[in-house]
Amino acid sequence: MPKISNKGLSMPESPIRKLVPFSEAAKSRGINVIHLNIGQPDIKTPQVAIDAIKNNTVSILSYSKTEGSDTFRKKLADYYSKHQISIEADDILVTTGASEGLSFVIGSIADDGDELIIPEPFYANYNSFSTAFGAKVVPIVSNIDNGFALPSIAEFEKAITPKTKGILICNPNNPTGYLYSKEEIQQLAALVKKHDLFFIVDEVYREFVYDGKQHYSVLQEPHIDENAIVIDSVSKRYSMCGARIGFIITRNKVLRSIILKFMQARLSPPSYAQIASEAALETPQSYFDDVISAYVARRNVLIEGLNGIPGVKVINPQGAFYCIVALPVKDSDKFAQWLLEDYSLNNETVMVAPAAGFYATEGLGKNQIRIAYVLEEKVLKRAIHILSEALKQYSLNENTAKRILKKI
Known part of the structure; x- marks a missing residue:
């Protein structure tokens, strides 16, 4: 064969x-x-999202904009503002699930042989996305004996080479359930700023934080607008895994323009799923x-x-x-x-x-x-x-x- x-x-x-x-x-x-x-x-799934599909008046299921519908992105910006995160609709790119979003980010920042530093264990598909785009995962071990806490910043810095393009974490973490503190995010933010790296944070579980803890987003951290990238999704937040709607958020205009080229190649995110996802943003607290x-x-x-x-x-x-x-x-x-x-x-x-x-x-x-x-x-x-x-x-x-x- x-x-x-x-x-x-x-x-x-x-x-x-x-x-x-x-x-x-x-x-x-x-x-x-x-x-x-x-x-x-x-x-x-929130009933408001189901009703939006059942009761819409769409007569032609046409392509949406490559970067996602304007109304959806504006409402997403409003959602983040309620969480003390100030972003514009133009900072948001809608993807076919968070998986596609992370794939496009890796494709936009890494060439063959470039490296991403990731504390392990991590979401298994980070390995797959990196392999697909020829990037190399450089793991920093966290372990069960200390509750999978963030390894020392010294270990991250030691792993940085001329091939390093960024640090990737999931917060809260899949698969460990570990929640990175504000101080830990700030330490990593200072490190990527120092070495001019990207800081990619998968925040799809940001709503699910327990025991009086608070989620701190990298988007709340000042002075790293060119470095910070957030991956998010409606899948877990609204129990809408089958909708396959995610989004990339970054204030880096140059990076957004590069990611948009990958998005143009796949045309557009699904229209019906965006209708449901936009409606889901009306879900009460x-x-x-x-x-x-x-x-x-x-x-x-x-x-x-x-x-x-x-x-x-x-x-x-x-x-x-x-x-x-x-x-x-x-x-x-x-x-x-x-x-x-x-x-x-x-x-x-x-x-x-x-x-x-x-x-x-x-x-x-x-x-x-x-x-x-x-x-x-x-x-x-x-x-x-x-x-x-x-x-x-x-x-x-x-x-x-x-x-x-x-x-x-």
């Missing part, structure tokens, strides 16, 4: 989706699979108050349950709706597949995301999984019980195998 590109061959698999065939096979056998692997909330209360309750149920399982280690997340869990297993990829292929309890099993795919450093995260607590408390309790019993059985199987090998 014709030769496949090296870039294609090196594209990493998604740790979130690569086990889907095993999940589908389990379902075909009549097993109920509880999905802890993916951040698809079961929270209802009470919606978010209820959603945050639900996530806090779910988080508490999950963390309490996981802490009751022998050998399991987990950190209480401060934001988003994920956590990294260290398990008493050697290889979480094998364990996750075993859960779907060979295990069920009362005709149910759980699907988790092996965490190695959220790292760039080979060998890290091998005994970890990511869990998304986007399901009802009663479902999470069942999932925890299944996971606990599965770990007992898995350990028993491993010990039995060891004894057999010793006899051989």
